[in-house]
Amino acid sequence: MTLALSWTILALMKMNGGTEIYFHSSDPAVSPWPYQVAAGGRTHDPGNGGIVDRKYHQHTLILTLSGEGWIRVGNREFAAEESCLTWLDTSRSYAHRAAPGNHWSYVWVALSGETLDSFFIQLNLSTEPVVKEVADLLPDFEGIIQQLANQNTSMDAYMNPHVAAILAELFTKRAGTPSHREADPVSIVMRQLRMDLSRNWDITAMAAIAGLSQSQLFRRFQAATETSPISWLRRERMVLAEHLLTVSSENVSAVAQRCGYADPFHFSRDFKRHCGRSPRAFRENARF
Known part of the structure; x- marks a missing residue:
């Protein structure tokens, strides 16, 4: 064009x-x-x-x-x-x-x-x-x-x-006035989680990355994203799942593992809550 x-x-x-x-x-x-x-x-x-x-x-x-x-x-x-x-x-x-x-x-x-x-x-x-x-x-x-x-x-x-x-x-x-500040803890956690969404993350590991207590991390995350760290991680995984179900031919279990779910039934339940339909139904509709 x-x-x-x-x-x-x-x-x-x-x-x-x-x-x-x-x-x-x-x-x-x-x-x-x-x-x-x-x-x-x-x-x-x-x-x-x-x-x-x-x-x-x-x-x-x-x-x-x-x-x-x-x-x-x-x-x-x-x-x-x-x-x-x-x-x-x-x-x-x-x-x-x-x-x-x-x-x-x-x-x-x-x-x-x-x-x-x-x-x-x-x-x-x-x-x-x-x-x-x-x-x-x-x-x-x-x-x-x-x-x-x-x-x-x-x-x-x-x-x-x-x-x-x-x-x-x-x-x-x-370049004339870049920020040389250390990355804020929320950005550090986001970057690490995005790099490996398949990992079994928990709030203890997130707080350790941020160098904050769990309650401090929760407050800062809530202020930046209007949600909790665990809810943010779940949403990131669901967005990745939507993309993989649309563009790849991997079965639902494989997609679940790439999105950090060892149990495909748990994945399907969370996905349906997020999208209003099962992973298979979402894939069929996306490719129609």
Whole structure:
């Protein structure tokens, strides 16, 4: 898809409102590339679509094309203005919508990767998530979205340079005043859990990683994510399970093990509570 055609689509979306979204169709665990793009798309919010506060386990980058968005991170609010990029860790508490009286148009990508948490911390994006004057990143966003739309077998090879270019630009913008603070304990725990969701984690191990008591960890986790560490871990596993059931052919027991469940019956029970249907029913519907 050409950049001109992309802008034409956005013009039509601005007339009617809506989202053009593409999902990755492969298993992230088998990718040899450093960054895995889960989804991307183009959105026009005419100001009447309500608040978005979905829970994922990726980092999401939003590049505003026109208008202005309102983004809440924790208990703080930020303006997503034209030519600004907003970086969200969507496992934390957040919400966004068009600012009052605005039609907000933006492109976005959701991605994961071992170094993204480090970028997020070092560039102080947890407290200052908006990076200004980065309109030149639009071709990289469009390159990623085009690959997701095409769904060819070498899409990761083409998307990773675009991700690297985006990160390089953001690093340059923030290089003058990076945050050299130690990562906060919640971020440390999140990073360790994400790296090995199959492990049998308990609150004792989490507190040890954070260097906090269990009660201290619980309070800090609740403030950052509006949920407990165990509930956050369960949600992370369910999001991974949804993806694996959609893109892989592994049986339910194998998916359960990769998501940290030794007992497939326990996994199926939690999955049904999360999604409202069994893993098999979810897979059948996802592939229909």
